[in-house]
Amino acid sequence: MNRRTGRKALRIAKRVATHLVLVGACLFALFPVYFIVITSFSSLPVEAISASSLIPRPSQLTLASYQAVIYNSPQPGFSQMLVNSLIFGGSAAAAGLLLAAFTGFALSKFNFPGRRTFVYFILAISLFPSFVLILPFYLMFDHLGLIDTYLGLIIPYSAGAVVFSGILVKNYMDSIPDDIEEAALVDGLSRTGAFFRVLLPLCLPILALAALLAFVGPYTDYALAQQFITSNSLRTLALGLFSNYSYTTTEGSAVWGVVTAFALLMSLPIFAAYLLFQRYIIGGLTLGAVRG
Amino acid sequence: MADLRDKTVAYRLRKEWPAYVYLLPTILVLAFLNAYPIAYAFYISLTNFGTGGHFLSYEYVGWTNYTTYLATTGWPPLAAIGRALLWGGTSGLAPIFNLAALASPVTTSQLWPYVQNSFFWAGVCIFLFLGVGLGLATVLNQNIRGKTVYRTLILVPWAMPAFITILVWANMWSYNYGIINQLLASAGVARVNWLGSTDTAWVALFVTNLWLSFPFYTVVFLGVMQAIPKDLYEAAAIDGAGSLAAWWRITIPYLRPTIAFVGLMGFLFTFNNFYPIYLITGGGPLNTTQIFITKSYSVAFGASPQYALAAMYGMVDFVLLVAITLVVIWRTDLTRNWLK
Numbered sequence: 001m002n003r004r005t006g007r008k009a010l011r012i013a014k015r016v017a018t019h020l021v022l023v024g025a026c027l028f029a030l031f032p033v034y035f036i037v038i039t040s041f042s043s044l045p046v047e048a049i050s051a052s053s054l055i056p057r058p059s060q061l062t063l064a065s066y067q068a069v070i071y072n073s074p075q076p077g078f079s080q081m082l083v084n085s086l087i088f089g090g091s092a093a094a095a096g097l098l099l100a101a102f103t104g105f106a107l108s109k110f111n112f113p114g115r116r117t118f119v120y121f122i123l124a125i126s127l128f129p130s131f132v133l134i135l136p137f138y139l140m141f142d143h144l145g146l147i148d149t150y151l152g153l154i155i156p157y158s159a160g161a162v163v164f165s166g167i168l169v170k171n172y173m174d175s176i177p178d179d180i181e182e183a184a185l186v187d188g189l190s191r192t193g194a195f196f197r198v199l200l201p202l203c204l205p206i207l208a209l210a211a212l213l214a215f216v217g218p219y220t221d222y223a224l225a226q227q228f229i230t231s232n233s234l235r236t237l238a239l240g241l242f243s244n245y246s247y248t249t250t251e252g253s254a255v256w257g258v259v260t261a262f263a264l265l266m267s268l269p270i271f272a273a274y275l276l277f278q279r280y281i282i283g284g285l286t287l288g289a290v291r292g
Numbered sequence: 293m294a295d296l297r298d299k300t301v302a303y304r305l306r307k308e309w310p311a312y313v314y315l316l317p318t319i320l321v322l323a324f325l326n327a328y329p330i331a332y333a334f335y336i337s338l339t340n341f342g343t344g345g346h347f348l349s350y351e352y353v354g355w356t357n358y359t360t361y362l363a364t365t366g367w368p369p370l371a372a373i374g375r376a377l378l379w380g381g382t383s384g385l386a387p388i389f390n391l392a393a394l395a396s397p398v399t400t401s402q403l404w405p406y407v408q409n410s411f412f413w414a415g416v417c418i419f420l421f422l423g424v425g426l427g428l429a430t431v432l433n434q435n436i437r438g439k440t441v442y443r444t445l446i447l448v449p450w451a452m453p454a455f456i457t458i459l460v461w462a463n464m465w466s467y468n469y470g471i472i473n474q475l476l477a478s479a480g481v482a483r484v485n486w487l488g489s490t491d492t493a494w495v496a497l498f499v500t501n502l503w504l505s506f507p508f509y510t511v512v513f514l515g516v517m518q519a520i521p522k523d524l525y526e527a528a529a530i531d532g533a534g535s536l537a538a539w540w541r542i543t544i545p546y547l548r549p550t551i552a553f554v555g556l557m558g559f560l561f562t563f564n565n566f567y568p569i570y571l572i573t574g575g576g577p578l579n580t581t582q583i584f585i586t587k588s589y590s591v592a593f594g595a596s597p598q599y600a601l602a603a604m605y606g607m608v609d610f611v612l613l614v615a616i617t618l619v620v621i622w623r624t625d626l627t628r629n630w631l632k
Contacts, residue, residue: 021431022438026445028503033448035471036460049471051478099321102314110311113301118315125326127613128333129564129585132606135592135599136332137325159325162318191310220453227593238455245459256463263456274451278444282511 040065040261065257069265073240075232078265085237085266087150088157089219095158096165096214097207103162104169104203105195109181119167126163131223138227148230157218165210172206173199205280212273212281219270237266330610337603342596350600357604361403403605407612410583413497413569414562420502421558422551425509430539432510433517443511450507455567461500462572490580493573497581501568509554516550517543556620560613584609 035054043062044053053060070078107115137156138147146152176199184194200207222238229235244259274281337357341350432442449457464470465486473483486496520543528538566585569575575582575590582590584605592602 015436018431018434018436019438021428022436022442025428025506026442029446029449029507032457032460032464032503033452035464049469050474051471054471095321099318103318106311106314110308110314111304112308112311113304115311122318122322123617124614125322125330127560127564127617128326128330128610129566129588129606131566131589132333132592132603132609133326133329135336135603136329139332140329156325159321162321166318216453220455222455223589241456241459256469259463260460263460267452267456270453271451274447275444278447282443282515 036260036264039257040264042257065261066265068255068258069261073262074243076235078240078262080233081235081237081240084234085219088153088221088225088236089215089217091154092157092160092218093211093215096161097211099158099162100165100169100210100214101200101203101207103166104173104206105199107166107170108173109178109195109199122163122166130160134224134227137224141228147228148234150234153218153225153228153234156224157221160217161210161214165213168213169203169206169210172203176202205277205283208277209281212270212277216270220266237262241266333603333606336600337607339600341603342599343601353600357600361601361604362608405579406582406584406587409581410563410585413581413583414559416494416498417501417505417562418555418559420498421505421509422555424502424506425513426547426551428506428510429513429517430543432514443514446510447507449503450511454504455571457504458500458568458571461496461503465496465500465572487573488577490577493577493581497568497572500572501562501565504568505558509558512550512554513547516547520546552620552624556617560617563613564609 038054038056039049041061041063042049042053042056043060043064044056073081076084106112107119133156141147141152141156144152146155180198180202181191181194184198185191189197219236220238221236222242225236225239226242229239241259241262244255244262336350338352338354339350340353340356343357428446432439464472467473467483467485467488470486472486477483484492486492524542525538528542533541563583564585566583566589569581569583569586570589573581575586579587588602588605588609591598591605
């Protein structure tokens with residue numbers, strides 16, 4: 001009797017502890033994001049931010065920071081920076097999607113001579129610290145007359161996620177039974193036909209993830225854009241955010257609300273995409289990691 | 293016998309050649325945007341670009357950069373490489389056995405502390421990632437209410453672009469106005485000058501990077517845990533094993549390949565991940581949190597760019613990471629899982 005109530009108490013204690021741990025983890029995960037949101041809507045100067053302003057009174061809320069971001073951002077203005085970032089991110093996503101699909105297919109469904117060597121080779125290549133490539137890139141693209149042009153950034157960005165997403169797609173395709181491809185072949189499709197009509201549609205979730213990953217890199221890239229872009233009209237959101245930010249740290253704090261509003265607007269599309277595709281992302285990553 | 297014939301190169305070439313067509317775009321892209329620039333960077337590391345030469349008038353100086361900086365790192369393996377190159381002579385014509393160079397004392401240059409910091413940074417980070425990831429995944433992998441909600445909320449940091457959240461964290465750690473110090477102050481604890489001293493600066497960096505990364509590790513481990521067949525646990529329970537024993541004997545062995553793979557990849561990525569340190573401490577205070585990769589970045593794009601040295605650092609970093617990877621692959625069964 002006593003023992004049974006003891007065991008029940010233990011079970012309840014365990015459950016409470018479980019939820020405490022998880023709530024703690026969620027608070028840790030959410031706090032900075034909550035802080036960004038609060039600050040971006042706050043009318044308080046940064047000096048006045050304190051523990052008590054974390055729960056703002058209605059009178060302290062304002063849209064001024066958002067107005068400042070949208071109407072008063074430095075050249076070329078927020079909308080043009082957004083367009084530039086979308087151009088760079090979008091073209092990288094398109095290129096990344098195409099390359100990852102082909103690479104994954106070749107590595108997963110073919111047993112060609114040199115396959116192992118190829119995988120080792122691309123993995124090794126991805127270990128090279130990327131920013132050290134900025135200088136060779138600069139010299140190469142300067143030679144081609146592409147510095148400070150859209151194309152001059154679109155090209156280097158397109159290679160960014162090839163290795164990682166190629167392997168991701170390969171692992172995903174590994175989990176699709178060969179029977180499916182064989183059935184398509186029996187039905188009279190060529191191997192290429194089977195790839196485009198049967199395998200690719202099955203791979204949509206992982207391809208969405210590959211495109212997303214390829215998009216995020218250029219969309220938030222600072223290092224390469226900083227060296228390649230000199231004219232205002234080409235400036236991206238990442239450059240705009242960083243100049244706002246360094247202005248804050250050198251000139252005092254009055255524009256911290258603007259920095260957070262800028263940051264929030266900039267991350268919104270990516271954030272939405274992650275939440276929408278959550279199931280596929282988790283599925284894709286898990287499969288990728290299980291198979292290695 | 294048929295198997296043997298299947299495996300000949302000629303047979304596979306005849307049957308599998310379309311793979312090369314599919315790989316062609318990737319091969320072209322990687323050749324033009326990775327292999328060639330890496331070779332170019334290697335060439336630059338053999339010149340005096342920025343260390344005497346100018347943008348359009350730099351010249352080939354052989355292994356000088358390597359010998360000057362590697363041979364004096366104070367870390368025997370790196371120094372040995374540098375001194376071996378020194379042996380060959382900087383002009384390529386010097387005698388192979390340069391006894392004078394061999395006998396010269398090894399002085400410590402600025403390079404080694406940064407390499408040490410890189411190992412410290414990546415090592416502690418990966419330890420935290422794996423520990424927290426495994427722990428949270430284990431806790432989440434129970435029959436509890438609100439599981440999906442917890443998982444979604446935990447994923448939030450990962451869904452925000454790192455470049456943005458790192459900048460926000462940098463502000464949160466600030467001494468005067470940072471929210472972390474404000475919270476401490478309102479709790480009656482003295483403010484901490486987080487980025488002002490080495491130990492607390494590392495704490496700030498580790499917490500920030502943990503925040504950036506733990507969602508990924510948790511979700512991946514949780515995914516693998518959910519794929520473990522339930523009957524394994526039922527059988528263990530029948531045999532009288534407690535949940536802790538089951539975790540240690542079933543869950544962990546099942547996760548081992550994933551831990552090894554994610555751990556290695558995470559280590560390599562963190563070793564080369566310069567944004568957190570570059571944006572939060574900038575390597576400070578006084579270069580004590582400077583890692584190899586942030587050091588090379590400031591050498592390349594700092595006030596007086598020394599591209600040749602930065603390229604040399606990049607090559608050393610690359611060789612180090614490839615060596616680490618090879619050792620891990622040899623010592624574990626990773627490859628078997630990779631290339632099935």
